[in-house]
Amino acid sequence: MKIGIKSEIHDCTIEICGFLEKEGLLPIGTYKKLEDDKRLRIDNQYYLKNIEVKINFDELVNFILDIKKRINMLTLDDINKIRKKPALFE
Numbered sequence: 001m002k003i004g005i006k007s008e009i010h011d012c013t014i015e016i017c018g019f020l021e022k023e024g025l026l027p028i029g030t031y032k033k034l035e036d037d038k039r040l041r042i043d044n045q046y047y048l049k050n051i052e053v054k055i056n057f058d059e060l061v062n063f064i065l066d067i068k069k070r071i072n073m074l075t076l077d078d079i080n081k082i083r084k085k086p087a088l089f090e
Contacts, residue, residue, distance in 0.1 A: 002071055003079045
């Protein structure tokens with residue numbers, strides 16, 4: 001939202017994260033991690049696969065803190081560069 005994008009659709013949010021990863025604003029691997037986690041959630045929630053989910057809380061906390069740090073470090077210049085990019089999904 002800080003860069004002027006609001007997404008309430010899971011797939012769109014993940015695609016935006018992929019774009020921001022390519023722009024160097026999110027850590028490499030963010031897109032893949034979110035996509036994998038989404039697939040796991042869908043399998044367990046809708047297909048009742050009961051796949052065990054091992055949660056590394058230290059990794060999760062570090063991931064969240066890293067994202068928060070990157071968001072707080074965004075400058076107006078960074079935001080303007082992103083807003084001037086051509087449409088994401090042409």
